[in-house]
Amino acid sequence: QKEVEQNSGPLSVPEGAIASLNCTYSDRGSQSFFWYRQYSGKSPELIMSIYSNGDKEDGRFTAQLNKASQYVSLLIRDSQPSDSATYLCAVNPDGANNLFFGTGTRLTVIP
Amino acid sequence: DTAVSQTPKYLVTQMGNDKSIKCEQNLGHDTMYWYKQDSKKFLKIMFSYNNKELIINETVPNRFSPKSPDKAHLNLHINSLELGDSAVYFCASSGRPHNEQFFGPGTRLTVL
Numbered sequence: 732q733k734e735v736e737q738n739s740g741p742l743s744v745p746e747g748a749i750a751s752l753n754c755t756y757s758d759r760g761s762q763s764f765f766w767y768r769q770y771s772g773k774s775p776e777l778i779m780s781i782y783s784n785g786d787k788e789d790g791r792f793t794a795q796l797n798k799a800s801q802y803v804s805l806l807i808r809d810s811q812p813s814d815s816a817t818y819l820c821a822v823n824p825d826g827a828n829n830l831f832f833g834t835g836t837r838l839t840v841i842p
Numbered sequence: 843d844t845a846v847s848q849t850p851k852y853l854v855t856q857m858g859n860d861k862s863i864k865c866e867q868n869l870g871h872d873t874m875y876w877y878k879q880d881s882k883k884f885l886k887i888m889f890s891y892n893n894k895e896l897i898i899n900e901t902v903p904n905r906f907s908p909k910s911p912d913k914a915h916l917n918l919h920i921n922s923l924e925l926g927d928s929a930v931y932f933c934a935s936s937g938r939p940h941n942e943q944f945f946g947p948g949t950r951l952t953v954l
Contacts, residue, residue, distance in 0.1 A: 763940040774932055774945040775885070782940060817883060823941045828873055828897055830936075830943055832885045 735822050737833035750807040752836050754820030763823035764803045770816045810840045848933050848946035862919045863949045865933030874916040877932040923953045
């Protein structure tokens, strides 16, 4: 069983719409959750972190965490063509020194 | 003021050669990592060092040998390069308590 699962997409949304990216994880003791954005040919860039149940908002980005369902999501409001990238979900299992990454969801925002 | 830096950015070499990639971080982190990202874009952990000590060593051929002279540096040496080693290699570092990782710009290795 994969530690972190994401829908690989591709996901296409029109400009101005809400993009919804989803991720599930298997380790129930996980404490820290992250979303990374990776543009083609570039390195992963940390855009959101969330540690407790509920929503966390940062500009157009909202991360949502539900530990009971082992589910974390990223919402991008007012999507822009510049948001087109691969989004990686990462989870830090309890006591672990590393992160487990999902395979990424490729998002395309259509002008 | 680069946080995590890697050299070289591109590396093109022949099969059978030995090459090294260097990584440095100025974030004061204790933990550093090497990842391999292949053509399918999956990010796979290779090694992790905490305070110069190896703590993660995934199933990687022993042709790959990491070296950490101090906690700000983690280098990767690859012996007898093979075609399948062609990939992008990322260095990363992380700090406590949440372990958020910050990545270097990557080294694109092409083995001919």
